[in-house]
Amino acid sequence: MGILRSLVLLASVLSPFVRASLVIRGNVCTVVPEPDGGDDAPSIITAFAQCATDAIVAFQNTTYHIESVMATHGLRNVTVDLRGTLLWGTDIAYWRNNSLALGYQNQSVAWDFGGEDVTFVGHGFGTFDGNGQLWYDFTKGVSNLPGRPINFVLRNSTDFVMRGVRFVQSQFWTMAVFNASRVLMEDIFISSTSNSSQPARNTDGLDTFYTDNITLRNWTVHNGDDAVAPKANTSNMLLQDATFVGSVGFAIGSIGQYPGVYEFIENVTAERVSCTKCHQAAYVKTWTGKEVGVPPNGGGGGLGHARNITFRDFVVANLTQQLASITQCTTFSGTAGDCNSSLFQLSDVAWINMTGTVNTGNLAVLQCSGAAPCQGITISDVGGVVMAGDVLCN
Template identity: 55%
Template sequence: MFLSNNFFLILLFLNSNLLCASASSLPRPHPRKTCVVRQHAQDKDDAPAILNAFKECGNGGNVVFLNQTYNINSVMNTTGLQDCEIDLHGTLLWGTNITYWLNNSLPIGYQNQSSAWFFGGERVTFRGHGYGTLDGNGQTWYDFVGGVSNYPGRPHGITIWNTKDSIFDGIRFVQSQMWTMAIMHSKNVLLSNIYVNSTTDDHSPARNTDGADTIFSDSITFDRWIVDNGDDCISLKANSTNILIKDSTFYRGLGVSIGSIGQYYDQFEYVENVTVTGITSHNTRYAAYVKTWTGQQVGYPPNGGGGGVGYASNLTFTDFTMYNTTSTGVFYITQCTTFSGVAGDCNSSLFNIRNIKFTDIKGYVGTSYIADMQCSGASPCTNIDIEDISLTKYVLDGVPVVEYECQNVENTMGFSC
């Protein structure tokens, strides 16, 4: 018995040593390669150093921006990243050489728009830590274009391009040159804790300063955004599907936009499966709205077009709190968009709008209309559900908002036109 126990103890000792030896011989994972971007002398272009950092560490590495101001005086393309982490502790400040940007901004292939920075890849994590900032020096652009819409060559701040399974968190965007960001050809992307402020400090309007636009993208989540701007807070354009916008606060812009869409003649486009919930709106023009071009082509993008086909379907807007001075409908549909300054045929669009829920809306507004819906006679809006509305006209009046304006709306639920 004594020998047997010792025998087992010896075996246990030998096995434990073998396990320890085996464990110690296993290869340990290598630490991530880290590229710290060094700032150059004042006013010198830091874009080449940034491009080099992504080239060195864009595949399985970490790109770090220090708590400094980096001057961006040339376009950047950092796409094709793989398993890359970015830590932005400072500010990327775009230059004001308008001639350069008009001649060199990167085309995005939609609406004749262009971008200052193409960024993207798979399994990318971009952290701003709540203070890392992209500053587009936008006032220079607002003054230059003087309110002209979609000025050719005026770039978006950043285009998130062909990006999958990625996270953007805690980033600040101020004074964007045009749209703050376009999210294109991307899937399964989370954008959380994002701050956008693109507002003018003089008489020139901050037009076209959308907080974000999705195009040809699927499964995009906007969580805890704050947007203060002069145009769409967040806009969902061609072939945007499975989009969630939640727990966000919007100031002064137009609200959440579906469109514009239907701008390309005979092109089939769609927006489908959208949920917008937990929104607080301060002085936005609408809570949400849907905008399509007419069925007649007049001119070409970016400021002309029309005649596109397709649909917007399964759109849910719920749990909005309004602190709003809008003088139009809180929920708005128009199918009358056409070339600037031209009166179009509002009944000509074949783009169909259907299956919409607009519910649980509370607060006060500056209009008597819960909804103003100007749908196309050629393709009426169908299955619109509006209910659980608790709005008053102005905070002091306490007059309930109960009216509807409808054209070519069929199969309504919760209200009558």
């Protein structure tokens, strides 16, 4: 009897822990979709709790239904193996009432994620699908509708790698990075476009806050707003080898939205970028020095600086506005502001080696605040830019 009992116990130790929605084998937690298409978010949360350290969280090559918010934090030395599609639910009222707070601009989040030494791999086909068309039609172009969630936010993280992940039809901004350092995101595909008369507005590819040392390589962004937008307290960002289609462009900011608060953006380089049918290649935007309204749609009066910003080796095709722009005139939607009032200092901003076509007569539109005039603004090596009317810029 003692030998038989020992064999039974040994078998129980060697067998994986199995239940309908999660299989745990050693240090691998595999999420199994609910068989009836039910909410897979609770199982995903459990998987990250069970495999939070020195482990792998795996998703099969199938569809997972995300019907509720997720927060998965405190990870350490974890690999996320995404081979399927995470499909977000269509209950707009639920998301507006339950999405998690970002902690800036009154924005909110669908999946709040973070840890140390985490690698998130999508193999070129692992996908986030935000069901965004429902949101584009619902918002009807209204900016920053309360509760409209950012799909994925990386928060309180160091040494994070994301590679080969696809994002389609994001509900709002596709991704944000908030309070992180040493981040690498490469081979990322983002497509958020509308198939109706309503625009895919506020579908930024990536926005960053309180982030240092972030590298973006081999990005494709086809969307209806900023492709990449470093915001408050972002430093040492490098973007290389990217393709933007239909976007507003690479945006510095907006910034200076909170009255009396000092913020900065510095040491940002974007190089080897293709922009097709974008509004502009790259631009800088700050709020005015006068507070009007409150975030996310209002604000102003912020202090700080943006400096050492370089946009280099861009190839553009059919830009709809201009190659480069600076505006320190951002203000509450529909409200005129004092465009000379911003004390936010812009310096050492350069557009270098730009080629391609612009479908207007403007190469650049630069509006700097009279209260804090821009310093060290450079536009050079643009002889290969052809403006509307086939006029070659020299």
